[in-house]
Amino acid sequence: xxxxxxxxxxxxxxxxxxxxxSFEGFKIDEAGDGEEGYNKVTSNTxxxxxxxxxxxxxxGIEFLSKVNQLNPDIPVIMISGHGNIETAVEAVKKGAFDYxxxxxxxxxxxxxxxxxxxxxxxxxxxxxxxxxxxxxxEMIGDSEGMIKIKETIDKVAPTDARxxxxxxxxxxxxxxxxxxHAKSARNEGPLVEVNCAAIPSExxxxxxxxxxxxxxxxxxxxxxxxxxxxxxxxxxxxxxxDMSLSAQAKVLRALQEGKITRVGGDKDLPVxxxxxxxxxxxxxxxxxxxxxxxxxxHRLSVIIIHVPSLNERxxxxxxxxxxxxxxxxxxxxxxxxxxxxxxxSALQKHNWTGNIRELRNVTERLVILSGPVISLEDVTxxxxxx
Numbered sequence: 001x002x003x004x005x006x007x008x009x010x011x012x013x014x015x016x017x018x019x020x021x022s023f024e025g026f027k028i029d030e031a032g033d034g035e036e037g038y039n040k041v042t043s044n045t046x047x048x049x050x051x052x053x054x055x056x057x058x059x060g061i062e063f064l065s066k067v068n069q070l071n072p073d074i075p076v077i078m079i080s081g082h083g084n085i086e087t088a089v090e091a092v093k094k095g096a097f098d099y100x101x102x103x104x105x106x107x108x109x110x111x112x113x114x115x116x117x118x119x120x121x122x123x124x125x126x127x128x129x130x131x132x133x134x135x136x137x138e139m140i141g142d143s144e145g146m147i148k149i150k151e152t153i154d155k156v157a158p159t160d161a162r163x164x165x166x167x168x169x170x171x172x173x174x175x176x177x178x179x180x181h182a183k184s185a186r187n188e189g190p191l192v193e194v195n196c197a198a199i200p201s202e203x204x205x206x207x208x209x210x211x212x213x214x215x216x217x218x219x220x221x222x223x224x225x226x227x228x229x230x231x232x233x234x235x236x237x238x239x240x241x242d243m244s245l246s247a248q249a250k251v252l253r254a255l256q257e258g259k260i261t262r263v264g265g266d267k268d269l270p271v272x273x274x275x276x277x278x279x280x281x282x283x284x285x286x287x288x289x290x291x292x293x294x295x296x297x298h299r300l301s302v303i304i305i306h307v308p309s310l311n312e313r314x315x316x317x318x319x320x321x322x323x324x325x326x327x328x329x330x331x332x333x334x335x336x337x338x339x340x341x342x343x344x345s346a347l348q349k350h351n352w353t354g355n356i357r358e359l360r361n362v363t364e365r366l367v368i369l370s371g372p373v374i375s376l377e378d379v380t381x382x383x384x385x386x
Contacts, residue, residue: 005041026113061090
């Protein structure tokens with residue numbers, strides 16, 4: 001139920017608004033002056049605030065300023081008498097959502113409140129999405145392997161050295177690449193990711209280097225490839241062991257000469273890109289089997305970072321589970337669940353064939369299906385093989 005705070009020193013106004021808005025399905029709090037209203041805002045959550053302008057102790061303009069500093073997401077609608085219209089307009093310029101003249105028109109009041117709530121929701125959603133897009137997840141774990149990875153990233157990231165990240169699927173190779181970019185001098189530039197295993201071999205060259213209009217049947221317009229998109233930043237080539245030999249040859253040229261040619265084009269295009277690659281394959285074995293170029297391997301592996309499997313760092317399971325419990329609670333807008341010691345111990349002993357990705361999914365399953373405290377019985381029922 002949406003919650004509204006009415007701040008007005010006139011008891012009759014508060015009572016009228018309270019009755020009208022309660023009838024419309026809102027939960028109402030009241031305050032007789034700005035000071036009382038501000039105290040309520042600091043200890044409660046409101047969707048909308050209706051605030052008079054002229055009040056004792058703290059007037060509406062000062063109240064508005066303090067609320068905006070405390071939480072700019074709360075829309076404040078000013079309630080103004082006839083002589084306060086100019087002040088109300090000034091309040092809007094200072095951050096109020098709108099103003100309503102006394103006595104308030106019921107239809108305008110309800111429409112304004114609904115609009116304020118919609119705008120507040122959109123503002124929160126936009127900020128949340130930006131945070132998700134821009135946020136680099138924390139690297140969780142204090143095991144020997146994780147400490148070594150963090151130390152290596154700190155040394156390597158500020159350079160332009162190419163990095164090859166190895167490890168099993170789901171072990172966190174992509175996160176390592178993101179941290180290398182985030183801690184590099186290129187962090188203001190783009191981080192462009194390409195999953196080489198997900199792109200058909202006949203399209204990988206167009207994906208990486210782009211193509212000119214008419215260069216093949218479906219090329220109805222010019223396309224900019226990932227190398228150009230990543231110019232000035234970092235290009236992350238995930239699952240590079242699945243790249244075709246033809247594409248490997250062109251990537252090698254791009255690394256050697258710092259230039260590319262679009263498919264169907266004849267013009268060399270300079271690119272300034274740092275390459276970070278990752279694979280779950282043994283590339284030296286792929287070299288022996290003639291499916292991966294040895295010269296490209298040497299170009300990519302200036303620095304090699306191996307990400308251990310979760311089974312190799314079981315001591316990190318509790319930290320990871322607790323972090324996932326917090327993240328999932330935030331996503332679901334719930335209070336974070338806890339897990340008892342026996343349940344955690346069972347998770348540490350489990351064979352994590354899917355690594356961190358599997359652990360994250362299992363934690364989400366336990367959050368959905370278990371009670372407030374995740375027990376050993378929950379783990380036995382929902383995680384361990386029957």
